[in-house]
Amino acid sequence: MRKIIHLDMDCFYAAVELRERPELVGKPVAVGGGSKRGVICTCNYEARAFGVRSAMPGFLARQRCPELIFLPVRFDLYRADSKRIQAILRDYTELIEPLSLDEAYLDVTASGRFAWDIAKEIRAQIRTETGLTASAGVAPNKLLAKIASDWRKPNGQFAILPEQALEFMAALPVRKVHGIGPKTAERLARHGIETCGDLQQHSLSELTRLVGSWGPELYRLCRGEDDRSVHPHRVRKSFSNENTFSENLTTLAQCEDQLAVLTEELLTDLRQKAPDRRIHKAQVTVKFSDFTRTSKECVCPEPNLEVYRTLLAAAHARRPLPVRLLGVGVRFVEEDEPAAVQAELFA
Numbered sequence: 438m439r440k441i442i443h444l445d446m447d448c449f450y451a452a453v454e455l456r457e458r459p460e461l462v463g464k465p466v467a468v469g470g471g472s473k474r475g476v477i478c479t480c481n482y483e484a485r486a487f488g489v490r491s492a493m494p495g496f497l498a499r500q501r502c503p504e505l506i507f508l509p510v511r512f513d514l515y516r517a518d519s520k521r522i523q524a525i526l527r528d529y530t531e532l533i534e535p536l537s538l539d540e541a542y543l544d545v546t547a548s549g550r551f552a553w554d555i556a557k558e559i560r561a562q563i564r565t566e567t568g569l570t571a572s573a574g575v576a577p578n579k580l581l582a583k584i585a586s587d588w589r590k591p592n593g594q595f596a597i598l599p600e601q602a603l604e605f606m607a608a609l610p611v612r613k614v615h616g617i618g619p620k621t622a623e624r625l626a627r628h629g630i631e632t633c634g635d636l637q638q639h640s641l642s643e644l645t646r647l648v649g650s651w652g653p654e655l656y657r658l659c660r661g662e663d664d665r666s667v668h669p670h671r672v673r674k675s676f677s678n679e680n681t682f683s684e685n686l687t688t689l690a691q692c693e694d695q696l697a698v699l700t701e702e703l704l705t706d707l708r709q710k711a712p713d714r715r716i717h718k719a720q721v722t723v724k725f726s727d728f729t730r731t732s733k734e735c736v737c738p739e740p741n742l743e744v745y746r747t748l749l750a751a752a753h754a755r756r757p758l759p760v761r762l763l764g765v766g767v768r769f770v771e772e773d774e775p776a777a778v779q780a781e782l783f784a
């Protein structure tokens with residue numbers, strides 16, 4: 438049985454900013470979202486009390502919380518803290534898989550100690566060295582550890598024992614399972630499946646009918662079974678390039694012009710940064726003026742501008758609205774992990 442810890446810093450960017458500006462402690466603070474088109478990266482709990490959330494457009498956050506203080510994003514600062522935190526983690530194990538600047542899985546099976554005690558020590562040491570708080574989940578696998586780290590947030594930790602897995606999963610919305618995107622969730626909802634508990638009521642063959650070849654894995658995941666190992670070097674699942682325009686694009690021709698620029702950058706980047714990866718799919722994302730987002734993808738081992746133009750035309754035709762964001766990307770052939778996972782935010 439593995440011993441996995443999921444460590445997650447509490448409101449990381451906001452916490453770093455508040456440490457640097459103690460005069461703002463106790464006030465609702467958001468990092469990012471201050472510019473015309475910006476979205477919020479992180480906010481503190483005071484802001485969350487007003488319904489402000491990460492990834493929310495700044496103007497909406499301002500509506501919900503008029504006294505919200507917007508701070509500019511300072512990645513250099515957060516990266517420096519992230520490095521200090523990583524160094525602390527490395528004192529405990531080599532098996533660290535960072536998910537972003539403020540989140541990581543650790544496999545401490547080989548330590549011969551209680552994972553619970555290790556998590557406590559790590560959190561205390563982070564607090565001492567950086568002044569920041571972290572939450573931790575302790576469990577026999579990654580799936581459960583990630584659920585557990587959310588349980589006592591902020592500045593807490595929680596363990597899920599193997600025999601508690603079924604019960605914990607039961608109440609969990611299906612969207613919380615890695616690999617279940619909005620489309621799959623929608624399809625499941627049409628069959629009255631909202632939670633992992635609902636999934637547990639279905640047989641393996643029923644699940645396979647619902648989600649195809651992914652059925653067997655989903656059958657295990659909804660029961661809290663997950664045998665993914667902690668990968669010290671996380672493999673990118675996808676690569677993309679997108680742009681939010683300061684003025685909306687009102688015609689398909691305008692979109693095509695921008696698409697050419699984005700595609701050129703993407704293909705150059707791919708050649709430089711991922712020359713050895715095999716491409717599985719090409720994808721175009723369109724965000725309309727009403728903030729709805731749609732994407733169109735196709736299987737395509739060697740994407741080019743023509744492929745992206747075709748995808749754009751299909752995605753663009755879905756809504757008769759001006760376009761505020763365009764993105765182009767690829768999905769790589771997944772060498773060892775079955776479920777589609779969100780691309781890393783900060784690779």
Ligand SMILES: [Mg+2]
Binds near residue numbers: 446448449
């Ligand atoms: Mg976090």
